[in-house]
Amino acid sequence: MFIEPLHRKENINPRTGWIEVICGSMFSGKTEELIRRLNRAKIARQKIQIFKPALDKRYHEENIVSHNDNSIRSVPVHASSEIMTLAKNSEVVGIDEVQFFDEAIVEVCNELANIGKRVIVAGLDMDYTGKPFGCMPQLMAVAEFVTKVHAICMVCGEVASYSYRLSPSNERVLLGETDLYEARCRRCFNLGENADRFRS
Ligand SMILES: Nc1ncnc2c1ncn2[C@@H]1O[C@H](COP(=O)(O)OP(=O)(O)O)[C@@H](O)[C@H]1O
Numbered sequence: 001m002f003i004e005p006l007h008r009k010e011n012i013n014p015r016t017g018w019i020e021v022i023c024g025s026m027f028s029g030k031t032e033e034l035i036r037r038l039n040r041a042k043i044a045r046q047k048i049q050i051f052k053p054a055l056d057k058r059y060h061e062e063n064i065v066s067h068n069d070n071s072i073r074s075v076p077v078h079a080s081s082e083i084m085t086l087a088k089n090s091e092v093v094g095i096d097e098v099q100f101f102d103e104a105i106v107e108v109c110n111e112l113a114n115i116g117k118r119v120i121v122a123g124l125d126m127d128y129t130g131k132p133f134g135c136m137p138q139l140m141a142v143a144e145f146v147t148k149v150h151a152i153c154m155v156c157g158e159v160a161s162y163s164y165r166l167s168p169s170n171e172r173v174l175l176g177e178t179d180l181y182e183a184r185c186r187r188c189f190n191l192g193e194n195a196d197r198f199r200s
């Protein structure tokens, strides 16, 4: 679907940049898809640079790691402005867990695309309450390509778009995996604790 563009000599008809958003619930394969696209760009010998928010250290300090243990080297950053400086020399810029960045991330992605870079971001489209997560709606609006991926509902096996929180915490940011969250379909998400009787 996403074709790695051919290199062109600098200053002669430089190619356009663009933004790709990969979104979905937890466990839907966002990180796998991000890694797949970045690995293809690597094979095409394009200069890639990958970033993640420094707060996300669940599996590894630096690597981006998917729930099925695929991984790729990344640079943890504290603010979106750092990406602008660090990504100067790359052709393809990947960002994981983009929903955790400050709102300036939208302008950073736009500016990178405007100077000819392919920007691929992956993030949660909704938080644990089912509300749009941070910068995601803005990013989806300005992106050329938006891909929504889906998980499997852990209650009934249907297609899941929601991340159901298993703990009573009301903090928007609560890092965790299967210990704290499960993917759920719309019905089982809305049923909340009452969904247990449908568990197959
Ligand atoms: N409920 C689920 N539905 C689909 N995949 C799941 C589920 N629970 C665990 N997985 C695993 O998670 C992998 C996707 O992980 P990952 O790419 O890290 O997802 P995301 O970044 O969207 O959280 C799947 O390939 C599968 O091995």
Ligand SMILES: Cc1cn([C@H]2C[C@H](O)[C@@H](COP(=O)(O)O)O2)c(=O)[nH]c1=O
Pocket (backbone or CB within 6 Å): 025, 026, 027, 030, 031, 058, 123, 124, 126, 127, 128, 129, 163, 172, 173, 174, 175, 176, 177, 181
């Ligand atoms: C729904 C939701 C999730 N989080 C946290 C939980 C995980 O640490 C990440 C999402 O990781 P994934 O790669 O998409 O599986 O976000 C959160 O802090 N708040 C939420 O509402």
Ligand SMILES: [Zn+2]
Pocket (backbone or CB within 6 Å): 153, 154, 155, 156, 157, 158, 184, 185, 186, 187, 188, 189
């Ligand atoms: Zn369900």
